[in-house]
Amino acid sequence: MTAAVDKPHSHGAVVPESSRAEWFTSFDVNAFEVPSGREEIWRFTPMKRLAGLHTGVEATGSATVEVDAPAEVTVETVERGDARLGAAGTPADRVAAQAYSSFTAATVLTVAKETQASAPVLVTVTGPGAGQVAYGHLQVRAERFAEAVVVLDHRGSGVYADNVEFVLADGAKLTVVSIQDWADDAVHVSAQHASIGRDALLRHTVVTLGGDLVRVSPTAAFADKGGEVELNGLYFADAGQHFEHRTFVDHSQANCTSNVVYKGALQGNDAHTVWIGDVLIRAAAEGTQTYELNRNLLLTDGARADSVPNLEIETGEIAGAGHASATGRFDDEQLFYLQARGIPEDQARRLVVRGFFHELLMKIQVPEVRERLEAAIEAELEAVGV
């Protein structure tokens, strides 16, 4: 009842959407109400720490985008009116729409048809600086049968909201690693949209290691039959950090496959992580194969992990669908076993944490990135004295 008092212009009581299919989307920020934080999609997010991204704060600076790409990849900086933009998806929350309504220039990377990029494309996004706000837009286009690896490396300070698009034409293979390794003050809200063509393959990995509040929402939609998507995520939250990942796989085409694996470790007081995994299998999506999994490892007291898998199925003619979620502390039996073989406790703990992330690290096919992440995990463990 108090909701109506706080929000006199509300169009009705806040109720969770019954189906992901009915979610409102728009490129226009004004089409969205300012969220109060009670809405289903915002209820885990500490709104006060969003630095006004949800209430219309204007850009005061800009992020620096540097692209290191092999010759086969075309790199453009385009105006906001470029007709190609928005092809992969439409913002589904107010901050994403704010970013779409506010960016001034977008970066477009194109891998031409039947071309294989000879080296990973490295996109470094440096925040606008402490106390500054910026909006951004990036689109990666993989044309028919193109293949490429793209690493997005987010670092620095400030407040940043963006939309990232991945447009995969028929038969394209795109591997993406999005690293959020921000400074302690940073706020980053990123909507990442993928449109996956016929028989195309997207391997998307989110790695969140630093920042005050990081909220990444990867959405994958199939444009035609036979597509495949892997959404992987790895996060390590320290005291006071809020890391939120919301994945959505929209199965609207037949014979597509999706696999979602997110794993996180948490340590320190008020370290908070959220994983929401939505999968929608629409009536037309016969022969769908999907699985999603989230695991969280609480390394210390005082940390909290929320984990919500949502699987909606509108057709019985599917190949398979499942989900699993578990959050737990260190397994004392594992430690005992390793120690009983002479391995000192601190080393045993590291073995267990490394083992926990091993499956995901092995999926990262860029050796330099994998090594950097292994070193980052070691440093995190070092910091807490594990």
Added chain:
Amino acid sequence: MATLEIKDLHVSVATDDGAKEILKGVDLTVKAGETHAIMGPNGSGKSTLSYAVAGHPKYEVTSGSVTLDGENVLEMSVDERARAGLFLAMQYPVEVPGVSMSNFLRTAATAVRGEAPKLRTWVKEVKAAMSELEIDPAFAERSVNEGFSGGEKKRHEILQLALLSPKIAILDETDSGLDVDALRVVSDGVNRFKASGETGVLLITHYTRILRHITPDFVHVFAGGRIVESGGSELANVLEAEGYVKYTGAQEAAGV
């Protein structure tokens, strides 16, 4: 010569109804070159003895002492006990996802030996030990115990025994869940470990069948949290014929 000496050991475990005493005064000395079998009915506290000696945090020693060559084992952490020369082959080996068997074995060997084994000889050593236990080399790259069958887990426990070469090995129901072939392979492994005559074995079992492969010098009957009778290997035959009824008042077979 290694000696494990357990004196008047009392051990409790925390339960919802408070601490419950499981071991009620265990006295046992295992010397290098000796094989002791501890036999007893389910729930008699046999496994508690092995976990308490290894230092499992769930078990609290309330009184008594455990020493290895005069050193106070109870003051050592779990890993210190292992490095001092104690080994526990577990009844239920633990799965450690994402940690390869080869990484685990090398890390353990490095810790126990005090230096990393030379890579070239180490690879040969592991291969030879695996082959003796009829373990497929592919297991080296699998996660520790993950998805292993009961028999595969037990073979890997004995593989660790072979590579870590402790002074005293405690085998907790290593025979349980093994088929005839696996029992032979595992028993042969334990006999190779004993062959030097410089190591002691404490073999905990419910059944006599493993004792036909590994001959004990001493057999102890465990009931009600302590040793109630000790004898030579002939005692196992008596248990096989008569079961534990004499000690528990209930019918429970000790035979196969």
